[in-house]
Amino acid sequence: MNRASVPRLRRTLIVLGTALATVAATLTVATTAPVAAAPSSPDDYSGSDLWLRYVPVDDAKLLQDYRRAATAIVVENADATKVHRHTADLAMAPGSSEKLVETTLGAARDELVRGLGGLLGQPIPVTTVDAGTVPDGAVVVGTPTSSPLVGRTIPARDLAKVGDEGYLLRSVSKGRARFTVIAGNSDLGALYGTFAFLRLLQTQKPIDHLRVAESPKIKHRLLNNWETERLYAGNNASGIGGLNGESGAIFNFAATGASAGRNLPVILDRYLVMARALASLGINGITINNVNADNAYLTSARIAQEAALADALRPYGIRLGLSIRYTAPTDSRFAPDTLTNSQLDPYGADFRGWWHRRAQQIQAAIPDFMGLTVKANSEGQPGPQDFGYDHGDGANAIAAAVAPLGMTVHWRTFVYNAEVDNDRLKRAYLEFGPIDDEVQPDGSRGRFADNVFLQTKNGPLDFQAREPIHPMFGRMENTNQALELQITQEYTGQNWMLAYLGPMYEEILKTDTYATDANGKLLKKRLVGNIVDGTAQHHPDTAIVGVANLGNADNLTGHHFGQANLFAFGRQAWDWTLDSTDIATDWTRMTWSNDRRVVDTIRAMMMGSWESLVSYQTPLGIGHQFAEGVHYRPDPADWAGRDDWSPIYYNKADSVGLGFDRSPTGSNLAAQYFPRLQQRYGNIKSVPENLLMWFHHVPWGHRMDSGRTFWDELVYRYQMGVQYVTWMRETWETLQPDIDARRFAEVRAKLAVHEADAADWRDTSVNYWKEFSGRDIPVDDAPLSAKIVVNGKTFGGFNLSDTSYTIPVPAGASPTITKVRTADRKARYEIISQASAVPGQAVVKVTTESFFGPLVKNYVFNLVPDTTLTSLRVDGKRLASYSPTVLRYNALRPAGTTTVPTVTASAADPAASIAVEQAASPTGQARVTVTNGGASSVYIVDLNTASTGSDEFDSAQLGPQWQWVRPDESTRRLADGSLVITAQQGDLQGNANTARNLALQDVDGDWTVESKVVFSRPLATNNEQGGVLGYADDNNYVKLAWEMGNATAAVNKARIVFLREQNGTASTLEITGADAQRIVGADGAIWLRLTKIGDGYRAYYSNDGSVYRYIGSQTLTAEPTKAGLLAFNRAGTSTDLDVAFDYFRIESRGERIR
Secondary structure, three states: OOHHHOOOOOOOOOOOOOOOOOOOOOOOOOOOOOOOOOOOOOOOOOOOOOOOOOOOOOOHHHHHHHHHHOOEEEOOOOOOOEOOOOOOOOEEOOOOOOOOOOEHHHHHHHHHHHHHHHHHOOOOOEEOOEOOEOOOOEEEEEOOOOOHHHHHHOOHHHHHOOOOOOEEEEEEEEOOEEEEEEEEOOHHHHHHHHHHHHHHHHOOOOOOOOEEEEOOOOOEEEEEOOOOOOOOOOOOOOOOOOOOOOOOOOOOOOOOHHHHHHOOOEEOHHHHHHHHHHHHHOOOEEEOOOOOOOHHHHOHHHHHHHHHHHHHHHHHOOEEEEEEOOOHHHOHHHOOOOOOHHHOOOOOHHHHHHHHHHHHHHHHHOOOOOEEEEOOOEOOEOOHHHHOOOHHHHHHHHHHHHHHHOOEEEEEOOOOOOOOOOOHHHHHHHHHHHHHHOEOOOOOEOOOOOOEEEEEEOOOOOOOOOOOOOOOOOOOOOOEEEEEEEOOOOOOOOOOOOOOOHHHHHHHHOOEOOOEOOOOOEOOOOEHHHHHHOOOOOOOOOEEEEEOOOOOOOOOOOOOOHHHHHHHHHHHHHOOOOOHHHHHHHHHHHHOOOOHHHHHHHHHHHHHHHHHHHHHHOHHHOOOOEOOOOOOOEOOOOOOOOHHHOHHHHHOOOOOEEOOOOOOOOOOHHHHOOHHHHHHHHOOOOOOHHHHHHHOOEEOOOEOOOOOEHHHHHHHHHHHHHHHHHHHHHHHHOOHHHOOHHHHHHHHHHHHHHHHHHHHHHHHHHHHHHHHHOOOOOOOOOOOOEEEEEOOEEEOOOOOOOOOEEEEEOOOOOOOEEEEEEOOOOOEEEEEEOOOOOOEEEEEEEEEEOOOOEEEEEEEEEEEEOOOEEEEEEOOEEOOOOOOOOOEEEEEEOOOOOOOOOEEEEEOOOOOEEEEEOOOOOOOEEEEEEEEOOEEEEEEEEEEEOOOOOEOOOOOOOOOOOEEEOOOHHHEEEEOOEEEEEOEOEOOOOOOOOOOOEEEEEOOOOEEEEEEEEEOOOOOOOOOEEEEEEEEEOOEEEEEEEEEOOOOOOOOOEEEEEEEEEOOEEEEEEEOOOHHHHOOOOOOEEEEEEEEEOOEEEEEEEOOOOOOEEEEEEEOOOOOOEEEEEEEOEOOOOOOOEEEEEEEEEEEOOEEOO
């Protein structure tokens, strides 16, 4: 989207880096303000109509045309064919504004009355056709069966082409009368056509020469409603719960308190708003409960409630389904009809009979019940593997039980049993692929029954913002396969972030699988969409499923822009070839405004929002870096309860690079794809860069398409993602005159949170990766990088993640910015404000276009009196590491130095004064205070002596640098070039303070220690350990060790522990899990590295002594005077564990002064 296409009223930067900085600046741009469109909804409008918002057409000429074209509504026999209603006294809640209907054509008629009346600003009468006379401007709805007029007007051959659910929109002339016909082969098709016709008016399209023929490309277009988790559309403040006794779910089954009387079978307005909205998209089914299923939904009482809901939704063509638990037959709530575990044999009559009886009970209340969805042997859900069977056995057993009733089974393929393969992404195909390939007695292939759908997520992990397509698409040639997309934004910003997912759905559906036939020839139709709609491999039964984002919030989706994702899913489920930009345009016009400026602006915001989110969360294919459980905030350092829930498992960050090697040199996930994709994904030179780290461990210096190094490109992508959000927030402000007040304010508030949380993603991620890369944050080469000139001096090197920058100005000099130079020639800048004095503040806005949309960086410059130095010297020797923005230095003098050094400095501004407080001892601290114009800066020089205590342990005896705490000479020795300590009972943690043979030496200042630690045998009993430490005393220390955490645990046994104890209170970071058990191999070796900088400590480990991985950081305020080695076993009694330290190397950190 061209930035110039988005007009501006005024831009107000409310708070730069909201919640991240205190700097605020008001940015006003002097432009000619376009005429604002008046908001078309009341200021208190909540968004409760979704996109079925029928406000008067604001184009006078178009309104006149529409009024001529729609003067009457004709729906013959609208009330003749009533749908089944099981609940005799079905009723709306008192005070409802919606109303129940009993026929599908009645729903179409009522929608036209509502829609045309609102859009045209006048009531449109419902009339009948008298003696074949059609009123001029009539809108006629029906089927050849319901409406003789439709039968006479629309050729049967034309209707035959659109199938059972399709429709035709035709402009017809008969005599002097011109009218519109909305026709379908079924009442439901006619209803779908009605909504399509109204959409034309809502989006202000011409309707005078209609010749539209539409039919769905996919047969089953379904929602899964996860009502108990990943719900972000509740009406409480967080959006994850409800008020007044409601849970936050859209349907009330067990509300309490004030809402107890609003439980089903009572029908609430929001159920019918949802039904109408879903019908407007052609969605024809909803599984109403979470896949982590509650057996309560199969009880008689709950079935009665479900029947009432089904009755209300049925006129809109929406069928109900349920998620079930595989072991439901054992639930005592179904007594006396219960089974034991031994009866859960999928080939046994007991198991199949139980499911058949339960399905019969459901069907008696809900005759059009769709079927069952099953999550089995996944994330704690029971399944056939618990009883010695596979997924095919379990799926087919339930499918056989319900097949006579016309029901289907959706068996989810979201499984990742760690025993199948170490790479989680390979596991589903390894479990399901062989069943699809299995040769049957009749010679055919594939064991899954015909009424089974394998329901597969779009990618092989779990709804990440971008994943490669799932390798199962196209590979399951012999099985019905349903694509599962996520509409609720579990990993894509939940109810806080504006992320339009239409482009993501489009990317998925239009990705080429390069599927081949049995002879290896490429299929002509082979996109994911072709696989899903059956045209690739000739599957007659097809399905697509969206995990819904519906709740009881006023706007039903939690975030106003969340409605767009439901809309986009429905439109693409109907026709996956649609363009997501066109869908965004329609939704904007239907939901917000038809004013061109508003439409262009909102569409522009939407179209880059997903790619922006990818950029600040998981750029270049890094994948799943979320804090455990919540899936919103970043935590790339997290090692969760199991490896494949842990960001560390996916990022594989180390000193070499970043990313998971799934190429042929790694796990070879690439081999699960068809040959063309195998080759593309398996080669770091040909894999798409947006999937780079899904398939490769990328070296930090790898050269990217941009010409930048991988590290630089990675940092810039994080920054660009946030810069787009800044642009969205500022751009939204320009729409305030055009948008109704409540919705404007709610989106504004969400965008402020969005910007702050996006910045948190950027900063947390970049700072963490920096510990591995060892590289500086790149500057001066980003799309929005700029330099400024003040007083003839050029300032640059600005980290674009910072919110403000300090510019020193000499006394008496002008603070005016005289030049701005952007790194990108295409970038534009604007000096928003200048400092009028010193101190003062100036703001420069830099904008450019990225590959996904506009970017904005607001540079806030604080111009202050110059209190910098030109040089800083120790004993007359200039510190080469001096930089004006760095205020603290380590100066390392040779060991044994006894003189107190002299620190001197020179000020950059001759008007500044300097005062030096010299150190009192050879290893003290000097302070340099620079004062100028009432401002001052303090530079600190820590004076330390360089450590010389490194020891390779290749002498006959230990050097004099070593000291022992609680020595025991009988359990330590030098042997084979190592210091060997036999682990003894004792501990340092808490009040124990009994650990023996702590080998320590004096340290000073900042340092890094490293040792290769070799264990004589695998750790076997709790708390056996060996490692390195920094030590002040027994109650104040930092240790890094390989330790047996829990010898009886199933997986998380041994661990790397990074522990800080301060005043007797411990704080622990650990790395454990299945992968961690392999860190120490058969040779028993691990390399440990501990770095001290000030009162902060960073820990690293390696399993080869070359490639190091960062663990995390701790803070210890007590200054350690010693560092060294430890080996003990806490309360254990074993005495046979020898811990050999191959070397101990210590290096002081700082600049050496000689």
